[in-house]
Amino acid sequence: STTACLLNGKALAEKIQGDLKELITILQPKIGRPPGLAVLMVGDDPASAVYVRNKERACAKLGMASFGHHFPGQTSQTELEKVIQELNQDPRVDGILVQLPLPPHLDSVALLHTIAPEKDADGLHPMNLGRLVRGESGLRSCTPAGVMRLLEEYQIEVAGKHAVVVGRSILVGKPLGLMLLKKNATVTIAHSRTQNLAEITRQADILIAAVGKPQFITGDMVKQGAVAIDVGINRIVKSDDNAILVGDLDFESVAPVADYITPVPGGIGPMTVAMLLYNTVLSYQDRQ
Numbered sequence: 001s002t003t004a005c006l007l008n009g010k011a012l013a014e015k016i017q018g019d020l021k022e023l024i025t026i027l028q029p030k031i032g033r034p035p036g037l038a039v040l041m042v043g044d045d046p047a048s049a050v051y052v053r054n055k056e057r058a059c060a061k062l063g064m065a066s067f068g069h070h071f072p073g074q075t076s077q078t079e080l081e082k083v084i085q086e087l088n089q090d091p092r093v094d095g096i097l098v099q100l101p102l103p104p105h106l107d108s109v110a111l112l113h114t115i116a117p118e119k120d121a122d123g124l125h126p127m128n129l130g131r132l133v134r135g136e137s138g139l140r141s142c143t144p145a146g147v148m149r150l151l152e153e154y155q156i157e158v159a160g161k162h163a164v165v166v167g168r169s170i171l172v173g174k175p176l177g178l179m180l181l182k183k184n185a186t187v188t189i190a191h192s193r194t195q196n197l198a199e200i201t202r203q204a205d206i207l208i209a210a211v212g213k214p215q216f217i218t219g220d221m222v223k224q225g226a227v228a229i230d231v232g233i234n235r236i237v238k239s240d241d242n243a244i245l246v247g248d249l250d251f252e253s254v255a256p257v258a259d260y261i262t263p264v265p266g267g268i269g270p271m272t273v274a275m276l277l278y279n280t281v282l283s284y285q286d287r288q
């Protein structure tokens with residue numbers, strides 16, 4: 001039996017970052033400073049800490065300035081809003097992102113509203129989401145933008161295809177559905193209340209799993225020859241106490257059925273970081 005072609009997000013992310021680095025080298029003498037990204041993290045969720053570190057490392061590699069702000073878990077809403085307002089005014093800062101999830105006492109939606117839309121590196125401000133709904137240009141949410149960029153790189157036809165997105169979060173599923181629609185896919189968005197899920201996923205030419213459940217989509221739920229995209233990142237502790245990362249797709253059973261598949265890690269994860277840097281450089285370029 002055959003197995004699917006791997007969609008190498010890690011390699012593409014490196015290529016994108018190399019291109020951005022070159023662009024920065026050209027722009028920096030004109031603008032007189034490097035691009036700057038501010039990452040706000042509250043509390044010490046271990047997964048978030050890893051993501052934040054990766055983002056800061058990637059910034060450094062590109063010659064971007066990163067303004068890390070790590071706040072204790074009990075930091076107040078008012079204090080965070082004040083910091084965001086300062087960053088909005090700070091001419092060295094082109095992108096601002098709040099690492100989610102936040103501790104439960106904080107209102108993340110209100111915080112996202114505080115970010116200046118032109119510095120909204122994560123593309124989650126209602127203004128940028130609204131632009132996406134309208135099909136206007138704007139800063140795009142990084143994970144779904146990363147999925148679209150990866151499909152484009154491998155010249156996977158989207159127009160006219162049936163794309164099934166499993167998951168409807170504002171972070172991934174919903175914006176991704178809109179991006180696929182913009183590219184003329186026929187889009188189905190499934191979620192926890194969907195009936196006969198397997199019947200629907202089996203119709204997908206392009207199947208995207210953004211569920212947050214380890215190995216949730218199995219080979220029997222996938223059409224022969226489909227493109228299978230795995231957004232999920234789940235940390236699983238094995239019997240020997242070692243933790244491994246797995247996606248929302250059951251790679252073992254899906255790979256033999258699909259024509260294309262993303263690995264976890266090395267698929268959408270690195271693409272998300274690359275799109276974050278891309279958004280920041282876009283804002284930087286616009287502010288010259």
Ligand code: NDP
Pocket residue numbers: 143166167168169170171172173190191192193194197210211212213231232233234248268269270272273
């Ligand atoms: P959320 O938990 O916000 O959303 C999960 C979605 O899956 C919800 O819409 C939920 O439905 C749906 N769902 C849950 N259970 C089922 C089920 N049994 N059948 C069908 N649908 C179901 O997660 P996110 O969208 O934020 O993230 C999804 C995954 O992607 C996670 O593993 C996360 O770690 C990962 N992720 C990866 C990123 C990356 O950089 N690669 C970035 C962001 C997230 P309902 O709305 O009805 O509750």
